Amino acid sequence: MEKGKRIETAKTNSALYSLVEALRDKSLKITDERLSILDVLVKQTKPITIKELHQITGKQGCDLATIYRLFNLLEKHKLIQRTDFGDGIARFELLTADRAHHHHIICIYCSTVVKVDECFIESIQEEIANRSGFKSITHKLEFFGICPRCQKKE
Amino acid sequence: MEKGKRIETAKTNSALYSLVEALRDKSLKITDERLSILDVLVKQTKPITIKELHQITGKQGCDLATIYRLFNLLEKHKLIQRTDFGDGIARFELLTADRAHHHHIICIYCSTVVKVDECFIESIQEEIANRSGFKSITHKLEFFGICPRCQKKE
DNA sequence: GTATATGCAAATCTTTTGCACCCCT
DNA sequence: AGGGGTGCAAAAGATTTGCATATAC
Numbered sequence: 001m002e003k004g005k006r007i008e009t010a011k012t013n014s015a016l017y018s019l020v021e022a023l024r025d026k027s028l029k030i031t032d033e034r035l036s037i038l039d040v041l042v043k044q045t046k047p048i049t050i051k052e053l054h055q056i057t058g059k060q061g062c063d064l065a066t067i068y069r070l071f072n073l074l075e076k077h078k079l080i081q082r083t084d085f086g087d088g089i090a091r092f093e094l095l096t097a098d099r100a101h102h103h104h105i106i107c108i109y110c111s112t113v114v115k116v117d118e119c120f121i122e123s124i125q126e127e128i129a130n131r132s133g134f135k136s137i138t139h140k141l142e143f144f145g146i147c148p149r150c151q152k153k154e
Numbered sequence: 155m156e157k158g159k160r161i162e163t164a165k166t167n168s169a170l171y172s173l174v175e176a177l178r179d180k181s182l183k184i185t186d187e188r189l190s191i192l193d194v195l196v197k198q199t200k201p202i203t204i205k206e207l208h209q210i211t212g213k214q215g216c217d218l219a220t221i222y223r224l225f226n227l228l229e230k231h232k233l234i235q236r237t238d239f240g241d242g243i244a245r246f247e248l249l250t251a252d253r254a255h256h257h258h259i260i261c262i263y264c265s266t267v268v269k270v271d272e273c274f275i276e277s278i279q280e281e282i283a284n285r286s287g288f289k290s291i292t293h294k295l296e297f298f299g300i301c302p303r304c305q306k307k308e
Numbered sequence: 309g310t311a312t313a314t315g316c317a318a319a320t321c322t323t324t325t326g327c328a329c330c331c332c333t
Numbered sequence: 334a335g336g337g338g339t340g341c342a343a344a345a346g347a348t349t350t351g352c353a354t355a356t357a358c
Contacts, residue, residue: 029332029337051322063340068323070338084238086294088348089322105288114286124274125297132268134259134299140240141295143279145288183312183357204347217315222348224313242323243347 015042018096019079026077033062037070046104046113047083047091085111085142107147116143169196172250173233180231187216191224200258200267201237201245239265239296261301270297 019038023030040056041048050067071092074080083091085106093099103116125137173192177184194210195202204221225246228234237245239260247253257270279291 027333027337031332031338033339049322064322065324065341066339072324082240084240084294086236086238088242088244090242105282105286105291107288108290114288116282116286120274120278121295128259128270128297129299132259132270132299133302133305134261134268134297135305136262137259137297137299139295139297140238141275141293143282143288143291143293145283145286145291148287151287151289181312181358185313185357187314218347219316219349220314226349 013039013042015096019094022077022079022096028073028077033066034070036061037067041080041092041094044093046115047085047093049089049091051089083142084140085113086144103141103143105143105145107150108144109146109150112147112149114147167193167196169250173248176231176233176250182227182231187220188224190215191221195234195246195248198247200269201239201247203243203245205243237296238294239267240298257295257297259297259299261304262298263300263304266301266303268301 016035016038019042020030020035023034028034036057037053040053050064050071054061054064054067071080071082071090075082075092079095080092081095081101083093083104085091085104095101101119103119105114105116106112119141121139121141125139129135129137170189170192173196174184174189177188182188190211191207194207204218204225208215208218208221225234225236225244229236229246233249234246235249235255237247237258239245239258249255255273257273259268259270260266273295275293275295279293283289283291
């Protein structure tokens with residue numbers, strides 16, 4: 001997409017546009033670079049690494065440092081969630097209305113990622129709070145296993 | 155501890171000695187370097203980073219690369235577990251009999267770590283297996299919150 | 309004796325940062 | 334106009350790797 005036209009185009013994409021609104025709310029500036037990043041982000045169905053996102057945006061995109069800076073900002077504002085699949089590379093995905101808190105199951109052979117919608121942990125956190133004295137408890141949970149396709153190869 | 159005497163001394167420390175037995179079982183060589191690493195490891199009450207371990211062993215210890223190589227090996231043999239506290243630094247702890255699978259709660263302010271003994275997830279994994287078709291499911295779960303001491307500072 | 313382990317240094321990879329310049333609001 | 338935001342390059346940190354040497358078995 002041609003730069004400069006992105007802000008206009010964003011209006012036709014509701015997921016993207018609501019993100020733009022969120023940026024405005026938080027007094028974050030809306031730039032072509034940010035729009036191209038967010039445009040890729042809203043299309044993902046699973047967490048994406050910064051390197052992957054950088055490759056997808058290609059020459060229309062922006063510097064890696066800009067993506068790192070934006071993602072740190074968005075994480076601070078709770079608009080994206082950082083996920084760790086245990087390989088030392090940070091992955092990110094949107095945390096907007098229809099994409100509330102959830103987990104994943106990752107195939108240890110082929111890295112296929114499947115979303116796990118239910119989160120069963122909230123009730124447990126209460127008990128942990130009582131016992132440990134901690135408050136404002138959150139959690140990170142990922143499942144690992146062997147996906148159906150890889151089971152066939154065994 | 156003086157090098158060369160470690161293998162003898164190991165026999166007086168049951169936690170360390172059972173680890174040595176495990177190495178022998180798997181045809182891994184028992185060196186002074188490995189003993190000094192494992193000696194520190196068995197004394198920990200929470201996951202330790204490789205840098206921390208390297209500093210504790212001090213000049214009696216070994217090269218960082220040796221620790222990295224040993225830990226990758228031990229992880230492959232399921233003798234230690236890698237833990238991620240979300241800061242991009244790998245932490246490790248023993249996975250021997252009395253230290254079975256468990257989780258942690260980490261203070262987001264001061265990084266205090268408290269062990270969470272119960273693991274409530276096993277039953278959930280069964281349901282996820284049924285629904286997703288994945289098998290051999292494992293999981294990584296960490297809790298984050300504000301510890302009692304940091305609550306007082308707020 | 310042989311396979312494995314180690315030290316050292318260099319390389320790799322992810323992420324952060326300093327700084328001059330640019331642009332959204 | 335002014336405070337972010339960006340690109341570029343350099344720096345910082347964690348981890349891995351190649352290779353010659355050393356050592357457990």
